Amino acid sequence: MSENLSSLHSKAAEPGATIKKPRLGWLDALRGFTMILVVTNHVALKSFDMKIRWSVALQLFLLFRMPLFFFISGFLAYKAGRVWNARTLGELSLKKLRVQIIPTVVFFLLFLAMVPTTPFADSLSEALASSMKAGYWFTLVLLYMLLTYYLFSYVESKLRINSWIPITLLFIVSLCFFETCYLPKYFSWAAGHKGPQNEFLNYTSLVEMFRYFPFFLFGSIVHRYWEQAQRLMDSRWFFPVVMLLALVCTLDLLKWHTLRMAWTSLPHTLAMFLLLSMVFMFFRHYHDFFEQTRFGRGLQFIGRRTLDIYLLHYFFLPKLPMVGQFFYLHRHNNFILDTTASLAVALVVVAFCIIVSQLLRVSPFLKKYLFGR
Numbered sequence: 028m029s030e031n032l033s034s035l036h037s038k039a040a041e042p043g044a045t046i047k048k049p050r051l052g053w054l055d056a057l058r059g060f061t062m063i064l065v066v067t068n069h070v071a072l073k074s075f076d077m078k079i080r081w082s083v084a085l086q087l088f089l090l091f092r093m094p095l096f097f098f099i100s101g102f103l104a105y106k107a108g109r110v111w112n113a114r115t116l117g118e119l120s121l122k123k124l125r126v127q128i129i130p131t132v133v134f135f136l137l138f139l140a141m142v143p144t145t146p147f148a149d150s151l152s153e154a155l156a157s158s159m160k161a162g163y164w165f166t167l168v169l170l171y172m173l174l175t176y177y178l179f180s181y182v183e184s185k186l187r188i189n190s191w192i193p194i195t196l197l198f199i200v201s202l203c204f205f206e207t208c209y210l211p212k213y214f215s216w217a218a219g220h221k222g223p224q225n226e227f228l229n230y231t232s233l234v235e236m237f238r239y240f241p242f243f244l245f246g247s248i249v250h251r252y253w254e255q256a257q258r259l260m261d262s263r264w265f266f267p268v269v270m271l272l273a274l275v276c277t278l279d280l281l282k283w284h285t286l287r288m289a290w291t292s293l294p295h296t297l298a299m300f301l302l303l304s305m306v307f308m309f310f311r312h313y314h315d316f317f318e319q320t321r322f323g324r325g326l327q328f329i330g331r332r333t334l335d336i337y338l339l340h341y342f343f344l345p346k347l348p349m350v351g352q353f354f355y356l357h358r359h360n361n362f363i364l365d366t367t368a369s370l371a372v373a374l375v376v377v378a379f380c381i382i383v384s385q386l387l388r389v390s391p392f393l394k395k396y397l398f399g400r
Contacts, residue, residue, distance in 0.1 A: 052318035052327050057310040058099055059329030064092040066340050067373040069162070071365065074344045074372060075351035081358045084366040086281055090295075091302035093165075094242040098303050100169055101246030104176050111184035119177050126399035127170040133397060134338040135163040142342065158229045162341050166334075168235045172243045194251065198244045202296075204237040209292040245300065260308050269308075273301035329377060335384035335398050336377055343379045345372065 071077045071085055079085045109115065135154070139161060143150040154161040183193050228234040249256045259265050276298035279286045286294045310317055317323035329336065354365050388394040 051314075052323065053310050053314035054099065054102075055330035056317035056323050056326035057095075057307065057330070058333055059326035059331075060306075060310070061092060061095050061099065062329055062333045062336055063326075063370070063373060063377060064088055065096070066336065066376055067366075067369045068092060069340065069344060070372045070376065071351075071369040073341075074347050075354070075369065076346075076348040077351040077354060077365075081351075081355050082365050083281065083362050084369075087277065090277065090280075090299050091306060093239060094299045095303040095306060096165075097169070097172070097239045097242040098246035098249075098307070100172070101176070101243035101248075102250045103246075104173060104243070105247045105250040107251075109180075111181045113181075116177055116181045120174055123170055123173050123177075125396075127166045127173075130334065130338055130397050130399065131163050131166040134341075135160060138163070138341055156226070156229060158232045158234050160232060163338075164232045164235050165337060167232050168239065171233070171236045172240055175240070176243070176247065191252075194244070194248055198241060198248065201237075201240040201244055205241050206292060206296070208234060208238050209295060242299070242303065260311065266305070266308055269301050269304055273298060273305055276301060329381070332381060332384055336380040338397075339380040339383055340376050343376045347372075 068085065068088055071082065072079070077085065079089060136151075139150045139154060140147050143161075145153075150161070154163075158164060160167065179193070179197055186193065228237075276286075276294040279294045280298050317326060350368060354361060354368075384398070387397060388400075394400050
């Protein structure tokens with residue numbers, strides 16, 4: 028999930044590309060930071076057995092951690108130099124099918140066989156019926172997004188027009204699907220994450236694509252119009268306005284509840300987009316720090332191992348429900364304490380994942396088919 032523009036470099040690494048650009052270190056660091064947030068959230072929910080409403084930290088991070096992941100994926104999916112034709116579409120699609128499906132299936136089945144206390148058949152049936160797939164939904168949903176985006180890019184190239192209209196229309200359509208997920212009163216057919224009403228959406232995890240595809244497309248649009256986006260981010264007024272709006276929308280969503288209307292989830296939607304934009308701008312602004320310091324290089328390494336960590340970390344989450352009970356009993360004004368506790372355990376889990384990943388990568392076969400490299 029990260030990269031951008033700069034000087035030319037050797038030949039292409041992907042089908043349909045003519046040149047390969049050097050990695051942006053700060054974007055790798057951002058991806059690593061986001062992966063740490065994901066593991067931190069899972070430590071709180073699965074290890075500490077906390078509920079989201081018990082923690083302001085959980086509620087806040089939930090607004091932007093996964094949207095930011097998909098935003099970075101969309102940012103990387105756009106390649107300005109890629110020539111779209113039937114061969115490019117087919118080769119890219121087959122490559123992503125291999126990279127996304129094989130590791131997911133292997134680790135998903137291995138996890139169900141090793142970790143849950145219920146019989147394997149029961150665990151499998153329950154996991155398949157859930158849109159979250161025992162946690163292994165991300166790579167499946169990202170595959171849906173990539174295939175959709177590749178097909179769109181192929182069709183767009185055949186239009187032979189250089190216009191912002193097609194990608195904007197797709198973004199608007201994705202926003203409409205996104206909103207239905209949070210308005211079950213009016214769109215019960217798309218309320219898969221609110222309950223068991225829609226078995227098809229849950230079994231396929233398509234409801235999760237509805238919830239996150241706008242952020243993927245947002246990332247692609249930002250990269251597509253990167254020069255204009257950078258000028259906007261560098262203006263004196265843009266970041267303060269984004270920060271103010273993010274503060275208002277987040278406070279209303281978590282505390283005030285005054286801007287909600289029966290037919291819209293506008294504060295929720297804006298909070299997600301604005302918060303991820305703030306984090307993205309922060310890492311870009313301090314790119315030298317994240318590219319040149321040891322701390323930044325550590326985040327970059329984690330960022331280049333996000334697939335490995337995502338697939339492995341569920342195996343290493345400890346069971347510490349007593350910590351969650353403590354925060355339940357003392358759940359007011361504990362933002363720093365519950366964040367620090369979850370982060371500390373998450374860093375240990377990430378370290379174990381990296382060690383196991385490095386061991387598995389000794390085998391070229393496992394490196395290719397388990398981690399897509």
